[in-house]
Amino acid sequence: MLACVLLSEQIYCYGGGMYVAGRNVSTTLSDHYRLDISKNLHIPRTWSDWEVVNPGNTSFQLEPNMLFSTTVLNNNSYLIDGGLGYNNGTSLVNRTTVYHADTNVWESLPMNDTHQISMGSAVLLNKDIVWFWGGSDLSNDIPFVYPREFNVATKRWSSHINIGSVDNRSAWIQHTGSLSGNNRYIYYMGGVTVTNTTVINEDHPEEPIFNVTSTVNPMNRLLMLDTVQQNWTWMITNGPTPSPRKFHTVVQLPDSNNLLLYGGVATNGSLPVDDFCYILDTARARWTPVSLPVSRQAGPRYGHSAVLYSNRTLFIMFGVDELGYVRDDFFMMDLNTMTWSDYFVSMNSSSSNPHSSHSWNGRLSKGAITGIIMAIFALFGILATLLIFYLLHKKTQQEKEELRQSLGLEGGKAMDSEAHVSSQDHLTAPFKIYTASSPTIVNGSRTHHDLDEPLIEPVSGTLVKRSTISFDNGQSSSSRPSSLKPSSRTALTSSDDQPTSSDNTKSSLLPHPLRLRLP
Structure with missing residues (x-):
């Protein structure tokens, strides 16, 4: 319904329609991008x-339009003919126009006649001849039967009445x-x-009655025009046949007989x-369905x-999707692999790696910059x-090393594998300190100590005297406490060799808080 050309x-994309709620017809657009x-x-x-x-020639009126015929003339210009125009009964001021991209100028061409044709087709036969056929006259909805020809060089129109159509009464609309x-x-x-x-009006013979009927064109029966012999023939196709359709697109694939x-x-x-x-x-007159990937596609x-x-890339642009929504996006198909791609590599680009840049216009988006900053933080x-x-x-x-040194342990040396006995030469015999991470043997019997609680026991079979475990708050006990908290500062003393002091200023052997497990 709009036209996009290379x-x-x-x-360049021009025109198109936009649905407006509450209206039964589309609003036509004059946008040019x-x-x-x-x-x-x-x-x-x-x-x-x-x-x-915007038009370089400011005096030119770029009018809203859709359902017009268009074709590329050369690398710098394309032609537009007819269309719905304002879609309110008003005829176009410039019925046939050419846009010249090199000068950004729109040119209004001479009119062929009073007919404004919509939903027809235009084909460039050579560099000078454009062939128009089909469509409907906007003034009376009557099909335009005869092919029209426009000479770009001479800017002259001609009609091929001798060719007509298949039956000289019918024409196709909404086709390609x-x-x-x-x-x-x-x-x-x-x-x-x-x-x-045409039916004769008996009451007013000078005003014939036009009876217009329409039938669907099947996709296995195509109409062919021989531009040399200037005659019509039918092509009956084979293979899986596409379902009937209108408002589709057909592109000639380069260096082949394929469409x-x-x-x-x-x-x-x-x-x-x-x-x-x-x-x-x-x-071979044969159709072949194309299976395209379902992830990110035009659909x-x-x-x-x-x-x-460039013979390898096809852009599918805008249109209406399967939900009936007008789309404002476009997609790129790689014709070599028949797959979709998000990355387009221009023929003029020096880089062959489309993934070498996050943004192809050389600028990072605000979202990308924000993401980078957040990643840095x-x-x-x-x-x-x-x-x-x-x-x-x-x-x-x-702290562990200092604790080892205060207890006389050799740094990094493993304890006895059974009793985990650590040599404590500085303690008064016959006492030693055990760490009860495994059962220990005291007086020839196996004793289970609470985990991580230091205990002083006599080495010989005779208990001389149990040690006293003193705490910073001055309290003491003749038996082991139920637990030693990591935050407590403790002093381990023997009642035989060192007097117990209520203020714990002379008997402390551990300058740091005792950890849950001695190394």
């Missing part, structure tokens, strides 16, 4: 790269016309055949067809545009956490 590494594809692009992030193109690889045949497919039957069909809406419905992609081999749509680039937080853990671990090791 001119000198630029994609341009996308520079001379550089690499990340397709989902190209909206900032589109530019509004595509030139074959040898530039001789035009293949018309899809859409609807509209037939005009690629994409999208379309069911002729008896309002939603896109499910079987939306096929290839037609015109040499079923109609009223879109298809733009071919997160990295600093992780490093700070690791540093704190390292310092705490180092402090713990230092």
Whole structure:
């Protein structure tokens, strides 16, 4: 319903329609946009790269339009003819126009006649001749039967009444016309055949009654125009046949006899067809369905545009999707692999790696910058956490070493495997300190000590006197306490060799808080 064309590494899109709630008809648009594809692009992030193109000749009136016929003339210009225009009964001021991209100038061409044709097709036969056929006259909805020809060089119109149509009464609308690889045949497919039957008005013979009927065009019966012999023939295709459709696109694949069909809406419905992609081999008259990946794809749509680039890339642009929503996005198909891609590599780009840049316009988005800043802060937080853990671990090791030294332990030497006896030469015999991480043997019997509680027992079989465990608060006990808290500062003494002091100033052997497990 809109037109998108490729001119000198630029994609131009013009016109189209927009649904407005509460209205039964679409609002036509006069927007004209341009996308520079001379550089690499990340397709989902190209909206900032589109530019509004206002006419360079300010006196020209760029009018709203949709359902017009269009074709590229050369690398710098494209032609538009007819269409719905204002879609309110008002005729277009400039019925046939050419846009010249090199000068950004719109040119209004001479009118052929009083007919404003919509939903027809236009095909460039050679560099000078544009062939128009089909469509409906906006003034009376009567099908336009006869092919029209426009000479770009002389800017003159001519009608081919001698060719007419198949029965000289019918014409196709909402179809496509595509030139074959040898530039001789035009293949018309899809859409609807509209037939005009004239009935004599008995009351007013000078005012005939036009009876217009329509039938669906099947996709296994294509109409061919031989532009050399100037006659019509039918092509009956084989293979899996696409469902009937209208408002689809057909693109001639380079260096082959193949045409690629994409999208379309069911002729008896309002939603896109499910079987939306096929290839037609015109040499064998055979259809082949194309299975495309389901992840991130254009999917079923109609009223879109298809733009071919450099014989290997096809852009599917805008249109209406399977939910009936007008889409403002576009997708890129790799014709070599028949897959979708988010990354476009321009022929003019020096970089062959599409993933070498996060953004192909050379600018990072605000979201990307925010993400980078957050990642940097997160990295600093992780490093700070690791540093704190390292310092705490180092402090713990230092305190353990100091505790070993105060108890006379040899750093890093393993204890006795059964009783875990640590040599304590500084303690008055016959006492030793055990760590009760395993059963210990006292007086020839196995004794289970509470975990991590130091205990002084006599080495010999005779108990001289139990040690006294003193605490910082001055209390003492002749038996082991039920637990020793890590925050408590303790003193271990023997009542025979050292007097017990109520203030614990002389009997303390541990300068640091006692940990839960002695090393």
